[in-house]
Amino acid sequence: MEDVQQTGQPQPGELATRGRRFLAAMLDGGIAIGVLWLLSMFTPYDVWSDDGRSLWTPRLADTAVGILVYLVLHGYLLATRGQTIGKALLKIRIARPDGSKPSIGRILGLRESLLFLLNIVPMIGQVFVLVDSLFIFRASRRCLHDQIADTVVLQACAFVRLDTLYTAETPEGIALSLRPAGLVARGLAYLIDFAIRLGIFVGISIAVGMLGKMGFGILLVAYFCLEWFYPVVFELTRAAATPGKRVMGLRVVMDSGLPVTPAASLTRNLLRAADFVPSFYGAGIVSMLWRRDSKRLGDLAAGTLVVFSDQVSLHGGVPAAEPQAPARPLSAREQMAFVSWAGRATRLTPERFDELARIAQPVLGPDTSAGGGASASQRLLGVAQWVLGRRGAADARGSTTR
Numbered sequence: 001m002e003d004v005q006q007t008g009q010p011q012p013g014e015l016a017t018r019g020r021r022f023l024a025a026m027l028d029g030g031i032a033i034g035v036l037w038l039l040s041m042f043t044p045y046d047v048w049s050d051d052g053r054s055l056w057t058p059r060l061a062d063t064a065v066g067i068l069v070y071l072v073l074h075g076y077l078l079a080t081r082g083q084t085i086g087k088a089l090l091k092i093r094i095a096r097p098d099g100s101k102p103s104i105g106r107i108l109g110l111r112e113s114l115l116f117l118l119n120i121v122p123m124i125g126q127v128f129v130l131v132d133s134l135f136i137f138r139a140s141r142r143c144l145h146d147q148i149a150d151t152v153v154l155q156a157c158a159f160v161r162l163d164t165l166y167t168a169e170t171p172e173g174i175a176l177s178l179r180p181a182g183l184v185a186r187g188l189a190y191l192i193d194f195a196i197r198l199g200i201f202v203g204i205s206i207a208v209g210m211l212g213k214m215g216f217g218i219l220l221v222a223y224f225c226l227e228w229f230y231p232v233v234f235e236l237t238r239a240a241a242t243p244g245k246r247v248m249g250l251r252v253v254m255d256s257g258l259p260v261t262p263a264a265s266l267t268r269n270l271l272r273a274a275d276f277v278p279s280f281y282g283a284g285i286v287s288m289l290w291r292r293d294s295k296r297l298g299d300l301a302a303g304t305l306v307v308f309s310d311q312v313s314l315h316g317g318v319p320a321a322e323p324q325a326p327a328r329p330l331s332a333r334e335q336m337a338f339v340s341w342a343g344r345a346t347r348l349t350p351e352r353f354d355e356l357a358r359i360a361q362p363v364l365g366p367d368t369s370a371g372g373g374a375s376a377s378q379r380l381l382g383v384a385q386w387v388l389g390r391r392g393a394a395d396a397r398g399s400t401t402r
Contacts, residue, residue, distance in 0.1 A: 015141050016092035016153040027086030028074070034199060035069050067116055076188055077248075079104040083156070085192065088247045091156040102151055111149035166293055166305065178257060178307040180293045181250045183285065186306055192244030197226045228269060235265045245306070255303045264302040271298035318342045323390045324382030326363050334363070335387045342384035345377070353377050 074084040082094040082101045094111070096102050102111075115132070118125040132144040142152060166178045181189075204222045208215035234242040240251040240260055252260045252268075275284030275296045284296035293305060318339060330338070341360075345353050357376035363383070 014155045016090075016155055018136055018141060020090045020092050021136065021141075021153055024084065024086035024090045024092060027089060028084050031073060031085055031195070032066075032069055034195065035073065036065075038198070039065070039069075063116060070112075075104075076184060078107050081156075081249075082107070085247055087153075088156075088249075092153055093156045094151050095154045097150065097152055099154065102149070106149055106151070111145050111151055114148065115145060166307070178253070178305065180295075181248070181306045181308055182294050183288050185248050185250060185308075186288070186294070189242070189244035189248040189250055192247055193230070193242045194244075196243055197230055201226060231269045232262075232265045235260055235269075236262055241309075249309050250306055251309050253305055253307055255305055260304055264304050268298035268302035268304050271301050274298070318384045318388065319345050319381055321378055321381035321385050323385040324379055325386050326383050328363065330363070330387065338380070338384045338387050342381050345381065350377070 077083045077085065077088055078094075081088070083092070087093060094102060094107060115125070115128065118128045135142060135144045135147070140152075146152060166180050201219075201223060205219055208218045211218070231242050234245075235252045239246055240253065245251060252265070254260055254264060272281075272284075275281050275287070275298055277283045281296075284298070287296050287300070288294045295305065299305060319342070326338075338360075341356070354375055354377040357380040360380055360383075361376060
């Protein structure tokens with residue numbers, strides 16, 4: 001790939017800036033250090049211990065733990081969006097030179113594996129990291145591991161998520177297409193928020209550790225606020241999401257698609273106690289797996305929904321065609337179906353669209369186009385134009401819809 005220079009404000013699909021890549025790497029490193037610290041605190045494994053080994057002694061166990069932590073933290077995001085947590089926060093992603101999403105095998109097998117293997121011997125790994133980082137100062141902004149894997153890092157573009165579809169209607173009669181978030185995305189968002197809350201709690205405990213009973217009281221108040229009001233505060237912001245949900249591209253809305261209200265946010269979070277029954281969110285997980293909209297008990301009580309932030313467009317505009325009245329009056333549902341069907345014309349092959357149009361043959365009516373040679377697909381588009389209020393020669397027939 002030739003070096004590419006891009007200027008101006010970052011746009012989706014452009015090369016990510018060096019500053020964003022550096023900050024993303026720092027965030028990922030900080031998160032990894034936090035997790036390793038927790039492991040050393042609550043498990044027998046201590047990555048910080050000095051066991052007398054020289055700098056050149058291979059560290060197979062440490063490398064294995066590092067790989068495991070990396071996969072747990074970033075595996076899902078890398079597989080689905082080509083992002084680590086840091087890259088998701090900075091809105092950049094790993095991609096192929098043509099902009100497509102690389103496979104998880106390419107990312108782990110080519111892009112990251114060399115760094116993992118060289119870190120077995122610390123000094124060699126550190127030298128490689130330095131050399132690898134210097135490559136980013138070329139015009140292509142590709143590190144050495146990017147060259148090896150044939151990848152680039154771009155400003156993030158929206159990815160389509162394949163969860164169930166939810167259509168909400170606002171009080172103004174506007175239909176919103178929303179994509180409810182499933183168990184995996186919500187579970188990872190919870191783990192990210194849990195790590196953030198734990199870090200805040202540890203920081204407060206260190207700060208008030210010398211205050212005796214007063215410090216213990218402050219710590220109890222801090223724990224209560226973090227447990228019950230941390231989600232509420234963030235859900236009532238403009239993003240309608242906690243930091244974990246923002247990383248995963250999620251937000252909380254009402255069933256109508258409108259922003260969540262304070263009462264609803266408080267209700268859904270207080271009822272996490274019911275979702276936790278009998279343990280480890282057992283009732284909430286069962287509810288989310290049972291329902292197509294992936295609601296837990298708190299969502300059901302509060303009338304809320306957790307959805308992906310990107311709105312879904314099921315179809316585009318209806319292509320131009322000569323308006324044609326249908327053979328019989330259409331119900332409101334049928335009118336919506338015709339418009340939605342016609343809007344998919346640009347996303348289907350002509351053969352497939354004509355095949356689907358022939359299914360609606362009884363409703364299309366006789367060909368009223370000039371010359372009388374319109375195909376079934378052209379007539380379907382004509383009926384859709386007529387439903388949208390555009391009138392041509394079809395007005396002479398005096399057909400109406402109800």
